[in-house]
Amino acid sequence: MKRTLATIAAGAALSACAPAAQEPETAPAPSPAQQQPAAPAAAAFPTTAPSTSAAPRIDLPDAVRRTLPNGLKVVYIQQRELPVVSALMLTRGAGTGDEPANASGLASFTASMLDEGAGGKNSLQLADALDLLGASLTTSAGVDAAQANLYVLKQNFPAALRLMADVVTRPDFPQREVDRLRQERLTQLARARDEATTIANYAFSSLVYGEQHPYGRYPTQATTERLNRAAVAAFHARGYRPENSTLILVGDVDPAQMEPLVEQAFGSWRATGTGPSLTATPATPAALNRTTVYLVDKPGAAQSEIRIGHPGVARNTPDYYALLVMNTLLGASFTSRLNTNLRETHGWAYGASSGYQMLRGAGPFTARAGVQTNATDSSVVEFFKELNRIRTEDVTEAELDKARRYVALRLPDQLETTSDIAAQYGNLETYGIDPSFLETYVERTMAVTAADLRRVANQYVRPGQSVVVVVGDRSKVEAGLRAANVGTVVVRDVSEFVK
Numbered sequence: 020m021k022r023t024l025a026t027i028a029a030g031a032a033l034s035a036c037a038p039a040a041q042e043p044e045t046a047p048a049p050s051p052a053q054q055q056p057a058a059p060a061a062a063a064f065p066t067t068a069p070s071t072s073a074a075p076r077i078d079l080p081d082a083v084r085r086t087l088p089n090g091l092k093v094v095y096i097q098q099r100e101l102p103v104v105s106a107l108m109l110t111r112g113a114g115t116g117d118e119p120a121n122a123s124g125l126a127s128f129t130a131s132m133l134d135e136g137a138g139g140k141n142s143l144q145l146a147d148a149l150d151l152l153g154a155s156l157t158t159s160a161g162v163d164a165a166q167a168n169l170y171v172l173k174q175n176f177p178a179a180l181r182l183m184a185d186v187v188t189r190p191d192f193p194q195r196e197v198d199r200l201r202q203e204r205l206t207q208l209a210r211a212r213d214e215a216t217t218i219a220n221y222a223f224s225s226l227v228y229g230e231q232h233p234y235g236r237y238p239t240q241a242t243t244e245r246l247n248r249a250a251v252a253a254f255h256a257r258g259y260r261p262e263n264s265t266l267i268l269v270g271d272v273d274p275a276q277m278e279p280l281v282e283q284a285f286g287s288w289r290a291t292g293t294g295p296s297l298t299a300t301p302a303t304p305a306a307l308n309r310t311t312v313y314l315v316d317k318p319g320a321a322q323s324e325i326r327i328g329h330p331g332v333a334r335n336t337p338d339y340y341a342l343l344v345m346n347t348l349l350g351a352s353f354t355s356r357l358n359t360n361l362r363e364t365h366g367w368a369y370g371a372s373s374g375y376q377m378l379r380g381a382g383p384f385t386a387r388a389g390v391q392t393n394a395t396d397s398s399v400v401e402f403f404k405e406l407n408r409i410r411t412e413d414v415t416e417a418e419l420d421k422a423r424r425y426v427a428l429r430l431p432d433q434l435e436t437t438s439d440i441a442a443q444y445g446n447l448e449t450y451g452i453d454p455s456f457l458e459t460y461v462e463r464t465m466a467v468t469a470a471d472l473r474r475v476a477n478q479y480v481r482p483g484q485s486v487v488v489v490v491g492d493r494s495k496v497e498a499g500l501r502a503a504n505v506g507t508v509v510v511r512d513v514s515e516f517v518k
Contacts, residue, residue, distance in 0.1 A: 077430060077457055082444070083274045090262030091285055094444060095274045098437055104176045104270040105437035106169040108187050109445045112295035113165035113258030116233040116379065122250065124238035126258070128200065129251050130160035133167065135196035138185030142196060145182065154179040156186065162234070163379045164449045165258070170438055173271045177280050184284035187264075190255065197248050204243050212517045215317055216389070219324035219490045222315050222516040226486045227329060227383055233301045234382060239518040260290035263297060265448045269437040301380035303330050307484040310506035312399070316493035317513055323395040323491030324387075327402055329481055331384035334377035334450040340426075340463045341471040342375055342479060348422040348472070349373050349409050349480070350386055356405045357386060365401065367394040375479075379450065384479065395491055396499030403505050406482040414469050427464045430457075 083095040115126045134156060135142045149156055154171035156179070167187050171179040211217040221237045228235030266281065307329065332342065343351075350357040350373025361371040368388040376382035386406065390398040414422075434440055434457070447454055487506060489496065490513075501508050 077434065077461060079434070079440070079457055082454055085274065085278060087261070087282060087286055089286065089288055089290075090260075091288065092265040092448075093278075093281055094265060094267045094448075095272050095277065096267070096269045096440060096444065097272055098269055098440065099271045101437075102173045102271050103437060104169075104171055104173050104268060104272055105441045106171075106176075106180065106183060107267040107269075107438075107441040107445050108167040108169075108183065108264060109267065109448055110165045110187075110259050110264045111163065111297050111449060112260065112263045113254075114161050114163045116162045116301065117258055117295045118233070118236075118254075120231060120236070121242065122245065122254075123236040123242045124204065125242075125246060125250060125254050126160040126165065128204070128246050129254050129258075130158045130165050131200055132192055132196065132251055133158045133186045133190045135200070136191040136193040138182075138189045139191070140185070141191075141193065145186070148182055149179070152179050152182075154182075156183060158186065161449075162376075162382070164445075166445065168438065168441070176277075180280055180284045184288075187259065188285065188288045192248050192251050192255075194248055197246070197251065201243060201246050204238065204246070205240065208238065208240055208243060208517065212513060215320055215322070215324045215490045218315060218317065218513055218516055219326050219387075219488050222313065222490065222511070223326040223328070223385065223486065223488045224383070225516060226313055226488060228304055232304065234378070234380070237516075241518065256291060257293070258295060260294045261285065261288045262290060263294060265445075267441045267444050267448070269441045269444070300333070301378075303381040306330075306481070307486070310483055310485045310487060312487040312489065312500055312506045312508045314493060314497055314500060314508055314510050315488065315490045315513060315516065316510060317490050318492055318494070320392065320490065320492045322389050323392055323398075323489055323496055324389050325395070325398060325402065326385055326387050326488040327399075327406070327482075327485055328383050328385040329485050330381045331375045332377055332479060333379060333381050335452070336377065338471075338475050338479070339377070341467050341475045343426050344419070344422045344464065344467045345409065345472045345475050346373055346375060347425050348414060348418060349405065349476075352422075352425055354421075356409070357388075357402070360401050360405055361388055361390065361398055365394070365397070367391050367398050371402075377450075392491060392495050395489060395496040396503045399487065399489070399500065399505055400503050403482050406480055410473075410476045410480055410482075414472055416469070419467075419469050419472065423465050423467055427461045430460055 080097045085093045085095070087093065113126060113129070118125045134145055137145060140148065152171060152175040154169060154175060156167065156169050158167045159165070167183060169179055169183045224237060225235050230236055266285070268277065332338065336342070347355065349355055350371065352358070355372070357371040357373055361368045368390045371386070371388035373384070373386040375384050386402055388398065433443060443457060444454065447456060489500065493510060497508065497510070
């Protein structure tokens with residue numbers, strides 16, 4: 020097997036643990052000159068930025084794929100440098116995008132309840148059992164899939180896998196824990212009325228997609244109060260199904276040795292009733308015919324939260340690589356145009372960014388920042404300046420090469436650990452992307468041209484057809500926003516988006 024990034028990381032860790040050289044028992048007394056070292060000469064400081072190295076070739080072990088009789092897919096990826104195993108159970112059809120329209124928050128609530136009692140053990144007993152094995156187990160729900168993540172030493176993997184199987188397939192959903200978690204969420208919603216970031220995120224999703232669209236819904240007090248044991252159990256029975264799930268095992272894994280363990284833990288998992296459709300794609304809202312500024316009044320706000328965007332693209336877009344490089348230049352790196360403008364040049368924000376959330380359907384393109392109140396209108400103007408410039412101004416070869424290398428050189432960091440590798444393969448499984456994606460990533464990224472950037476910027480960045488959300492103190496920012504004339508200004512109340 021080829022020497023991998025994990026080998027390099029392990030070697031670095033061992034070097035860091037090596038004993039330091041012995042100090043002499045009696046050190047000579049320092050001279051006055053040594054006590055007051057002279058300042059280094061100006062010539063000692065670097066005056067040029069370091070150059071980037073060539074993008075690396077990524078060589079990952081071949082994945083071994085198996086399918087249990089119940090339909091559960093199992094992927095084995097061997098990384099034997101350390102005696103550990105990362106296990107990721109990915110379940111499509113159990114994400115937030117699969118919730119009923121009147122049950123926002125149900126998917127994440129169900130995922131949170133999985134380890135609150137399962138297989139006859141209560142939450143404390145589960146936690147104790149995992150602690151005794153030195154294992155960590157977490158559960159969560161994204162938009163298009165739910166996940167359970169396990170990390171454990173190989174010698175304790177069989178026992179830990181059985182606990183994982185209990186959590187995923189045999190949760191008990193104790194009434195006491197349902198009540199506790201529901202009350203915690205109601206408390207969080209009450210606090211959200213004072214959190215400008217949450218208000219801006221909820222308002223932006225709702226205004227871009229509409230509250231009936233899976234990507235436009237968000238939890239409310241009413242939907243949270245409806246979270247009960249029956250609803251959670253029904254969602255679990257419908258969404259958590261072996262035929263919709265993939266177990267990804269990365270680390271010191273031998274398929275021949277571990278297949279019986281997986282069969283024993285998950286072989287009895289059976290689905291009942293009808294499951295969710297995995298082929299249906301949420302509809303993309305019609306493009307806006309103009310840009311509208313929604314000012315959400317938050318009296319006394321310390322700063323203004325800005326969100327600008329519109330529906331973007333799905334994960335399976337053929338323009339994936341060109342969009343990564345284009346958006347890196349626009350707003351996905353510290354030296355991006357947006358961050359340089361709002362943070363470095365003007366000093367109005369700690370950071371400004373942009374990004375595409377690529378989902379099963381067309382997730383949002385969002386440009387965002389929290390800015391000084393007295394610079395709210397100016398910041399919006401500068402946002403639009405950069406959104407238009409990326410469409411109309413050709414990038415230089417130096418800018419293009421820097422952006423391409425930034426994207427390509429980040430991949431090794433995303434494959435550093437067994438958990439990282441499992442997460443990357445999990446994303447590919449979620450969206451049906453061929454695993455060769457990782458091996459061709461660098462090559463295809465470096466092949467992006469300036470013409471590609473201009474084309475995707477004009478197609479997928481639409482400043483004239485955007486939703487602009489500003490959460491701030493109306494009395495201080497409204498006049499400036501109207502004078503900026505980037506779009507019609509509509510005033511909305513916080514209560515419309517945090518309910």
